[in-house]
Amino acid sequence: MFGKVLIANRGEIALRVIRACRDLGIKTVAIYSEADTKCLHVRYADEAYLIGSPPPSESYLNIGRIVETASKAGVDAIHPGYGFLSENSDFAEACEKNGIVFVGSKSTTLGLAGNKVECRNRMKQAGVPVVPGGEGIIDDEHEALALAEEIGWPVLLKSAFGGGGRGIRIVKSEAELKEAFAAAHREAMSAFGKFGVYVEKFIESPRHIEFQILSDGNGKVIHLGERECSIQRRFQKLVEMSPSPVVNASIREKVGALAAKAAKAVSYLNAGTVEFIVDRTMNFYFIEMNSRLQVEHPITELVTGLDLVKLQFQIAAGEGFSLEQEDIHLKGCAIECRINAEDPFNNFLPSAGVVSRYHPPSGPGVRIDTALYTGYEVPMYYDSLVAKLIAYGGSFDEARRRMKNALREYVIDGVATTIPIHQFIMEDPDFRSGNISTDFLQRRLPTPEKLKDKQIIDSGIEEIAASIAAVYLIGRERKSAKTTTVAKSTSVNNWRNSNGYATRWSQRWRFAEDF
Ligand code: ADP
Numbered sequence: 001m002f003g004k005v006l007i008a009n010r011g012e013i014a015l016r017v018i019r020a021c022r023d024l025g026i027k028t029v030a031i032y033s034e035a036d037t038k039c040l041h042v043r044y045a046d047e048a049y050l051i052g053s054p055p056p057s058e059s060y061l062n063i064g065r066i067v068e069t070a071s072k073a074g075v076d077a078i079h080p081g082y083g084f085l086s087e088n089s090d091f092a093e094a095c096e097k098n099g100i101v102f103v104g105s106k107s108t109t110l111g112l113a114g115n116k117v118e119c120r121n122r123m124k125q126a127g128v129p130v131v132p133g134g135e136g137i138i139d140d141e142h143e144a145l146a147l148a149e150e151i152g153w154p155v156l157l158k159s160a161f162g163g164g165g166r167g168i169r170i171v172k173s174e175a176e177l178k179e180a181f182a183a184a185h186r187e188a189m190s191a192f193g194k195f196g197v198y199v200e201k202f203i204e205s206p207r208h209i210e211f212q213i214l215s216d217g218n219g220k221v222i223h224l225g226e227r228e229c230s231i232q233r234r235f236q237k238l239v240e241m242s243p244s245p246v247v248n249a250s251i252r253e254k255v256g257a258l259a260a261k262a263a264k265a266v267s268y269l270n271a272g273t274v275e276f277i278v279d280r281t282m283n284f285y286f287i288e289m290n291s292r293l294q295v296e297h298p299i300t301e302l303v304t305g306l307d308l309v310k311l312q313f314q315i316a317a318g319e320g321f322s323l324e325q326e327d328i329h330l331k332g333c334a335i336e337c338r339i340n341a342e343d344p345f346n347n348f349l350p351s352a353g354v355v356s357r358y359h360p361p362s363g364p365g366v367r368i369d370t371a372l373y374t375g376y377e378v379p380m381y382y383d384s385l386v387a388k389l390i391a392y393g394g395s396f397d398e399a400r401r402r403m404k405n406a407l408r409e410y411v412i413d414g415v416a417t418t419i420p421i422h423q424f425i426m427e428d429p430d431f432r433s434g435n436i437s438t439d440f441l442q443r444r445l446p447t448p449e450k451l452k453d454k455q456i457i458d459s460g461i462e463e464i465a466a467s468i469a470a471v472y473l474i475g476r477e478r479k480s481a482k483t484t485t486v487a488k489s490t491s492v493n494n495w496r497n498s499n500g501y502a503t504r505w506s507q508r509w510r511f512a513e514d515f
Pocket of ligand 1: 200206277
């Protein structure tokens with residue numbers, strides 16, 4: 001096993017990796033930008049190095065600086081986490097050239113998987129079904145038109161590089177094509193600095209189901225079951241669960257074998273994810289290979305009982321893994337809610353600022369992966385994901401209820417978060433019955449005004465509100481203090497009518513403290 005590892009990332013995923021290192025007795029090296037001097041990963045690692053100014057290009061994406069720091073610190077390996085350089089073949093190659101193990105796949109595989117058109121073609125050759133579409137990057141809208149007429153409208157214009165749902169455009173007819181092509185082009189250039197758009201058939205109201213795989217690089221590939229990631233906003237995942245409500249043992253076996261075949265087709269090494277889009281008649285089509293640890297890996301960990309980051313280190317250190325496919329059984333159900341610092345009442349605008357009060361939920365089956373604490377300042381430079389709330393239960397409904405309770409307890413004051421959306425989703429009848437697809441939020445999400453009205457003030461909380469109000473009224477009568485009365489009764493009203501759940505909690509606390 002490695003003696004010392006550099007973690008080329010920040011936030012919750014850097015902490016997750018540091019914890020796995022500690023379990024394995026590996027020394028850790030953190031890197032950080034000037035915006036992250038007070039981040040927990042800097043404090044928790046054995047060593048930490050400032051690598052540059054806040055913009056990612058100056059720090060977490062600066063390959064030369066990171067490799068130089070790793071060499072100086074004398075590490076054996078670099079764990080890239082997710083995002084940033086995790087799927088960058090140049091970075092993996094720079095590590096390889098400097099005698100540092102990259103915890104992930106080989107640079108050649110990253111290069112192939114990172115080009116979605118090439119990867120699609122490779123999958124087709126290997127007999128893995130792909131969404132009908134073009135075989136190459138298109139040069140202009142005329143080429144897109146010819147392809148769309150061949151495969152049928154609507155189609156998707158997708159960027160061959162990058163991810164995060166950026167550069168994707170739905171095109172319903174010829175009239176929309178020119179504009180959509182220009183927009184996809186623009187977005188791909190600004191997000192990835194590379195232009196490369198291809199055409200795929202748009203599958204209407206599909207599900208997104210992905211398979212976690214493990215490969216030792218010597219021909220042994222197993223899968224760890226699926227994750228249902230159909231609850232999305234603008235092609236980005238918001239809630240994930242494992243297992244999927246529509247995957248039974250025989251589908252799992254069949255599609256899991258396809259995922260393993262996909263991994264072998266690109267000589268995959270280490271932990272990875274094979275993503276499928278699933279149509280209404282349960283046809284699975286490969287869409288892409290994610291050559292890294294996924295944000296949503298904890299749900300797989302909870303239903304399989306495995307530690308994916310430890311397994312990544314074992315594989316990277318050449319120790320392989322002793323697990324066989326027959327050893328993998330999914331037990332219970334796990335749900336993950338991505339808590340983003342975004343304002344759901346204001347078009348999901350990113351919300352930066354100081355977390356003025358932080359109180360995490362707990363209890364049976366509750367896991368939180370986060371780097372938040374009271375006083376932490378959410379910077380504006382990075383991804384808006386600030387916490388992953390994961391609930392585990394013996395059944396979907398137990399996991400869902402635990403999630404509901406945990407969301408109710410979760411206090412993050414000072415920045416807006418997506419917690420209210422998750423509360424809404426956990427109660428939604430379609431979500432509860434498993435009737436979900438990638439357009440679920442489009443179909444079900446109420447307007448911000450309605451969401452405010454719907455704000456979950458469940459009976460339990462209302463009781464607390466009522467009792468606080470009652471105690472207060474008694475107190476008011478005793479004190480006969482007229483001036484404070486006005487302020488306090490306003491406070492009760494605000495609490496009942498306010499927009500954010502977290503805000504309500506802090507108001508409740510303030511109210512209680514005032515009293
Ligand atoms: P990215 O790498 O940007 O995340 P993906 O190819 O993984 O892009 O797709 C992201 C999301 O876009 C999917 O989860 C799904 O919701 C939607 N999507 C992708 N391809 C299709 C398709 N052919 N038909 C319908 N939806 C799709």
